Amino acid sequence: MTDSAYRVETTSRLAQWRIDNLASCTYRKSDPFKIGKWNWHLALEKNRTLFIKLFPEISNLTRENPPIASFIIRVVSSVGDRKTLVHPEIVDRQLKNTDDFVWAVEVPLTGKFIIDVEFLDLKATSPNGGEICSIWAEGFQQKQSNATALASLGRMLSEGIHTDIVIHASDGSIGAHRAVLAARSPVFRSMFSHDLREKELSTIxxxxxxxxxxxxxxxxxxxxxxxxxxxxxxxxxxxxxxKYDISDLKEACHESLLEDIDTKNVLERLQSASLYELPKLKKSCMRYLVKFGKIFEMRGEFDAFLQCADRELISEIFHEVLAAWKGF
Known part of the structure; x- marks a missing residue:
């Protein structure tokens, strides 16, 4: 049997495998062919029934990011009246191994025929586990590039790749990269741009x-x-x-802290809201304490809070309490 018997012809979204002859009991797997990001195989298994399989080649890519495929597969007789058998359209099926798509062709096939696979869509997740989207959709390559770049940045930190500065925390140290820190924080950029201690000693x-x-x-x-x-x-x-003027992180924390205020954390969050000028959090904490009356359920905690809280903040709380009483 010649090499061409295993070759699959392809265009960007179409694959065709020409079968010239098939013995009564046989198994045949095509050479790999590429559609989208993955290498694929077609396989035939014939005993009493002909089974046609479509599956991606086993690889790290397939294991980590298996394709989710939509396609139409046909068998076309290449002799006589070119009879065509069509499998119902497959929509958004994840294909990882040889058994994920198997078509049992009940109609006897004789002579030469063509297996024709038209890929309607291929979907994948981004490398860091983002949302599933079509690899052919507008903007997918940019999203994938961005996700890959972020994953690489993460590896630079987690694996300590070419770190050039050490950050000393209260109970340990970790390596980082000046360029990344400077790009994200004007405070770090200033540290590394001027003759400060951090620049000279390569430590923060x-x-x-x-x-x-x-x-x-x-x-x-x-x-x-x-x-x-x-x-x-x-x-x-x-x-x-x-402290380091990273506004997007500050806003992300601000929004998140609004979502789960309760009696265990409201006073600490109120103090933080006042200290770091977080108006929405401050308003929500005040409302929780005063309008919903939680301040009266927390007498012990509130007494302790009064001993260490900012005097201006305490004044604001009592002002809110008085305003609430007047409203009754």
Whole structure:
């Protein structure tokens, strides 16, 4: 059998495999052919029934990001009246192995025929687990490029690739990159642009952050922070965002802190809202304490809060309480 018996001809979205002859009991797999980002195979298995399979080649890409395919597959007789058998359209089926698409062709086929696969769409997730979208949709390549770049930045941090500065937290140290820090923070940029201690010694002391909070801070800067990491360290992150003038991080923390105010955290968040000028959080905490009457359920905690809180903030709280009483 010649090499051409295994070759699949392709255009951008169409694949055709010409079968000249097929023994009664046989298995045949095509050479790999590329459609989209993946290499594919067609396979024939004939016993009493002819089975046609379509599957991506096993690779790291397929394991990590299997294709989600929509396609129409046909069998066309290449002799006589060119009888055509058409499988119902497949829509958004994930294909990872040889058994994910199998077509049992019940009609006997004799002579030469063509297996024709028309790919209507191929979808994939972004490298860092983002939303599923078509690889042929407008903007997909840019999204994929952005996601890959972010993943690479994350590896630079997690694997310590060519770090050139060390950050000392309260209980540990971590390597980072001046260029990345300077690009994300005007405060860091100023440190490295002038003859300051940080530039000379290639170190930054962030003694008011734990190493875990500092890791979360850097993970945000490098674009690969995990949700649970962000949620755990929001107050430390908002402090760092304010200190190093990273406005998007400050706003992200601000919005997140609005979502789960309760009696255990409202006083601490009110203090942070006042300190870091977070008007929406401050208003929400005040409303929770005063309008919903939670301040009267927290007498012990509120008494302790009065001992250390900013006097101006205490005055604002009592002003809100008095205003609420007048409203009854």
């Amino acid at each position: 002391n962030i003694s008011d952050m734990s190493i875990e909070a500092c890791q979360a801070f850097l993970s945000y800067i490098y674009g690969n922070i995990r949700t649970e990491e962000f949620m755990t360290h929001r107050l430390a992150l908002i402090r760092a965002a304010d």
